[in-house]
Amino acid sequence: MRAEDIFNILVRQHAEMLTAYIHSVAFDHSNVDDVFQETIITAWNRLDAFDRARPFGPWLRGIARNHILSSARGKRRYRAHIDALQQIRIDEQFDQVENSPGDSFSDRSAALLDCLEKLHPDSHAAVDLVYVRGLDSTAAARSVGASDETFRKRLYRARLTLAECLKMKSLFKPSDGVPA
Amino acid sequence: MTDLPTNPISDGDDRYSQNDSAQPTQGVGAPLTADQVADGMAVHGLLALRQPGESDRIKARVQRAISTIREMNDSRRLFWRKRLAWVGGSVGIAAAIGLAVLYVPAGSDSSAYAALESIRGTARQGGRSYAVRFEMDGLGGPPPAVQHRDNEMKPIRAAELAVGNGGRWTLLVSPPNMPRARGAFGWDGSSYWAVDPVGSVRTSATLKELRVPPFISVLESGTADAEEDLELLTLDSMLSKLDKQYKVSFDRDSDRVDRNGRPVTVVTAERRGKRDFRSPHTVRIVADSSTFEVLRANWQWSQTPLPAGDHSAPAGNHRMKRIFLELTDTPPHGDEWFTPEFHARALTEMSRSGGPPRLGSGGNAKQGRD
Numbered sequence: 001m002r003a004e005d006i007f008n009i010l011v012r013q014h015a016e017m018l019t020a021y022i023h024s025v026a027f028d029h030s031n032v033d034d035v036f037q038e039t040i041i042t043a044w045n046r047l048d049a050f051d052r053a054r055p056f057g058p059w060l061r062g063i064a065r066n067h068i069l070s071s072a073r074g075k076r077r078y079r080a081h082i083d084a085l086q087q088i089r090i091d092e093q094f095d096q097v098e099n100s101p102g103d104s105f106s107d108r109s110a111a112l113l114d115c116l117e118k119l120h121p122d123s124h125a126a127v128d129l130v131y132v133r134g135l136d137s138t139a140a141a142r143s144v145g146a147s148d149e150t151f152r153k154r155l156y157r158a159r160l161t162l163a164e165c166l167k168m169k170s171l172f173k174p175s176d177g178v179p180a
Numbered sequence: 181m182t183d184l185p186t187n188p189i190s191d192g193d194d195r196y197s198q199n200d201s202a203q204p205t206q207g208v209g210a211p212l213t214a215d216q217v218a219d220g221m222a223v224h225g226l227l228a229l230r231q232p233g234e235s236d237r238i239k240a241r242v243q244r245a246i247s248t249i250r251e252m253n254d255s256r257r258l259f260w261r262k263r264l265a266w267v268g269g270s271v272g273i274a275a276a277i278g279l280a281v282l283y284v285p286a287g288s289d290s291s292a293y294a295a296l297e298s299i300r301g302t303a304r305q306g307g308r309s310y311a312v313r314f315e316m317d318g319l320g321g322p323p324p325a326v327q328h329r330d331n332e333m334k335p336i337r338a339a340e341l342a343v344g345n346g347g348r349w350t351l352l353v354s355p356p357n358m359p360r361a362r363g364a365f366g367w368d369g370s371s372y373w374a375v376d377p378v379g380s381v382r383t384s385a386t387l388k389e390l391r392v393p394p395f396i397s398v399l400e401s402g403t404a405d406a407e408e409d410l411e412l413l414t415l416d417s418m419l420s421k422l423d424k425q426y427k428v429s430f431d432r433d434s435d436r437v438d439r440n441g442r443p444v445t446v447v448t449a450e451r452r453g454k455r456d457f458r459s460p461h462t463v464r465i466v467a468d469s470s471t472f473e474v475l476r477a478n479w480q481w482s483q484t485p486l487p488a489g490d491h492s493a494p495a496g497n498h499r500m501k502r503i504f505l506e507l508t509d510t511p512p513h514g515d516e517w518f519t520p521e522f523h524a525r526a527l528t529e530m531s532r533s534g535g536p537p538r539l540g541s542g543g544n545a546k547q548g549r550d
Contacts, residue, residue, distance in 0.1 A: 004249070004250075004253070004297065005297050005300070005301050007249075008246050008297060008298055008301065009298075009301050011242055011245065011246065012242055012298070015238050015239075015241065015242045016229060016238060019225075019228070019229065019234070019237075019238050019241070020225035020226050020228060020229050021225055022225075023224060023225040023228035023229075024221045024222050024224055024225030024226075024228075025221065025225075033237075033241060036241045036245065037241065037244060037245050037248065040242075040245035040246075040249070041245065041248060041249060041252070044249045044252075083214070085214045085218075086214055086217055086218040086221070087218075089214065089215050089218035089219070089222075090218045090221055090222050090225075093218070093219060093222040094222065094225075097226075105229075106229065109226050109229075112223075112226050112227070127227065131227040131228065131230045131231060132230050132231075132232065133232070134231055134232045156220065159220040159223045159224060159227070160216060160219070160220055160223075162223045162227075163216070163219035163220055163222070163223045166219075166223070167219075172219060172222070175213055175215040175216065175219070
């Protein structure tokens with residue numbers, strides 16, 4: 001099989017993971033398509049530099065991270081909100097998911113669905129409105145009769161609760177407890 | 181937060197406000213650790229996969245990236261070809277013209293080639309079975325099994341193709357005029373083999389040398405190249421051939437979703453050579469858009485009258501018109517299915533007991549025609 005064929009298969013295998021990672025780290029989410037595209041093209045151009053003894057996923061994430069940082073250069077707010085430690089931590093969590101059993105990234109992260117079911121109904125509804133129905137948080141807040149701020153706090157707490165649940169299920173690594 | 185995104189997902193700028201250095205715990209009520217902030221962001225990424233239509237967007241991103249790479253590679257090849265053509269100019273205009281002609285890029289859709297590569301990669305994974313139907317011109321024998329929509333009666337024979345991993349394959353065919361008998365041939369990963377209806381086995385290092393007995397030859401063209409035609413049916417060989425000898429493009433007029441709501445990619449390939457009557461004129465492949473698994477394939481031969489004295493065309497009156505492959509829901513076969521010994525045993529027993537059911541009556545087609 002040619003290198004291009006193998007690369008295409010690897011890209012398809014890692015596409016969900018890469019998308020999730022870009023969503024996690026990117027400052028401007030309207031750039032997800034562009035970052036994805038640039039990452040894959042850079043990976044292809046630098047394929048010779050890839051150490052085949054190592055996993056492909058972390059290498060791809062490293063390229064994506066560089067593109068995101070490069071595009072966010074000059075945006076002080078971004079640098080203030082995501083530091084190197086946090087980037088390492090996000091990478092570790094994605095490693096943990098990738099090393100979990102399952103045929104695909106979706107399979108491996110299926111524990112998230114169990115955790116969603118265990119959320120408080122208000123939190124579950126907040127997640128559902130934004131992530132499943134695709135409403136922005138303002139529209140979602142309006143639909144449940146909450147203020148923007150209340151809704152955003154609810155959503156944020158939901159994510160923290162989900163992260164704790166994923167740690168219980170060993171899909172995420174436990175915390176070290178370093179203050180932000 | 182003037183520079184925060186407006187994307188529905190990222191509109192939750194709360195992700196960032198939680199980590200604001202002035203108010204690190206804003207809205208949550210307890211001091212957050214760096215890990216918690218990062219974990220919340222990781223969860224956000226996982227949840228983002230649940231966005232409506234995200235799965236389709238991911239497929240589109242992959243397709244776009246692969247197509248771009250393909251185009252880049254084509255451009256690089258063209259660059260070097262142009263340079264070679266320029267070098268060729270130093271040794272003579274004629275040579276330069278020759279190189280330039282040689283290095284004209286193909287006019288095909290590069291993303292279609294990328295899809296074709298993906299289809300080929302998936303086809304090699306094996307674990308699939310296909311019902312195969314053959315339509316030939318001028319084949320004598322019993323009345324045809326199927327009446328077509330145009331009410332034209334056409335001779336049809338059926339086969340079952342099983343594709344295993346590592347490129348292994350097995351084709352079961354019914355000899356003409358003997359629908360209750362079967363022959364089998366295939367490749368077990370190291371050699372080609374053929375088993376006749378009474379269980380005799382032949383093996384060979386190449387398909388050409390196998391000398392497939394006439395009663396299980398699919399095409400029965402009567403030419404020495406009949407075995408080459410068999411290679412078309414191995415799917416992998418056919419897909420490899422498309423890359424070199426055909427102009428490949430997306431069939432953009434086709435529905436993107438088949439009858440069962442399954443997103444499909446349709447690739448068509450048209451033979452470049454006008455006079456190569458042995459190869460199909462047009463190939464149409466319908467594949468699952470996400471897995472690139474071949475769902476259906478249609479090899480269509482040109483019906484142009486043969487030029488007098490053209491020896492590239494099949495001799496005799498048995499010209500292939502069409503081969504149609506359709507994925508069946510047959511469970512994946514075990515390793516022994518791809519060995520001649522297994523079929524020799526099975527066919528010997530069948531010949532004693534009166535033969536197997538008619539081919540094509542086993543696995544059900546997975547998909548309706550699109």
